[in-house]
Amino acid sequence: MTRQVEAARRIPLNRERVLRAAVELADAGGIESLSMRRLAQELGVVPMALYKHVANKEELLDGMVDVVIGEIDPPVRDSDWHGVVRRRILSARQVLLRHRWASQVIESRTSPTPAVLEYLDSMIGAFRAGGLSVDLTHHVMHALGSRLLGFTQELFDDSPSPGTAEADRDADPDAEAVPDAEAAMLRQMAARYPHIAELALSAAHDQESTVGRSCDDQFEFEFALDLLLDGFERLRQQGWSSTDRPPRASA
Template identity: 75%
Template sequence: MAQQPEAGRRAPLNRERVLRAAVALADENGIESLSMRRLAQELGVVPMALYKHVPNKEQLLDGMVDTVIARIDVPEGGTGWKDVVRRRVLSARRALLRHRWAAQVIESRTGPTPAVLEYLDSMIGAFRDGGFSVDLTHHAMHAMGSRLLGFSQELFDDSGNAAPSGGAEELAAGAAMAARYPRIAELAAGAAHDSTSTVGRSCDDQFEFEFALDLILDGLEKLHQRGWTSAGAGAPGAT
């Protein structure tokens, strides 16, 4: 029996297949490489065939975000709110580390996508089921910010904090920088750990992320135990 032509064996095009291919393309080549034409080439179809499933580039990006967020693990029941939140946030971080472009795309959306809304709703539920008031939950969500989705914007990028190569101009520039901003220089020097440090030569992103996450969760736990309210704390606009 003659083999079927390649087109006959190709899986039918649907929204899920389009989104999977888009995620894979962004993973391999970066989000900047993604276009409807390039995606159509990857799928072996004409660009117009995509628009039945994703009407435009923005909806394609929304769908890609939802594909990534849907892969965040849901912790099994029977654990306290703090453990549930921590494990889910770290699961979100693992998902975003597998898809390095995702944080940038999430931040570019004009509003949360359906999967993000569902995820945030479940995180609010974790606080509320843990006994948090609506008031404290509201402030907890603000404090957690993008960490809920596994990423945070860092104040400093210390990727360039390696020791100078020794060139005269570079050494002079480094000395001038340190003289003008001594406290930044002090902090940068303190972050340049030796190779035996558990943190590494410079700041370890995962360590710093978990450090901040635990600070926030520990603080929220103390506020919850105290029965904290924004009105009692004298929040602006409180009555």
């Protein structure tokens, strides 16, 4: 450990090195484990040395977001806008699966970072190059939301909780049944909210593919993404315009 610290001290400190070290710390222990003091220790410098490269913790987080977004595959020239957009969004998702803290930090930013703005600008450019009007592209961006960056916010988590008998059996076929009191509570909840219970007990999710806190595995992500992209293409072919919408009914 001492040799590693000494070796780190001999490498000139710069902004990129600070940001990449911060990303590695967050990857290893979560964003909550990251502090300026711990980052300085990792780099083998005093905390004040960091402030020559990042003004404060918020600027550090902004820079970390830019490092992560920079890992998304670059845009490619292709007449198939649908394929271009799909590949980049799925690339963004894979990046966030490598950096599971990143969606939380992206959402916490009060304004988009330069890398996020550049990414969004290139995605808008892909829609426009594919023949989508400015009007349709505007609504497409709203419809995709954070999905453009590889994650979504779900209405609720419909994955079975670890305490249910179904989850216990999946984890260990020989596991004991849940206590009678808990089973009774589950039956009571199912009776009161039958449709939620039906979904929760029938859903099969890959917990390793979850981004953030939501129930959002790869299949579900691609399923919704493809529905949206196919819908956008139909609207493009129809020459859709927001001005063609029927007037809203008066209250």
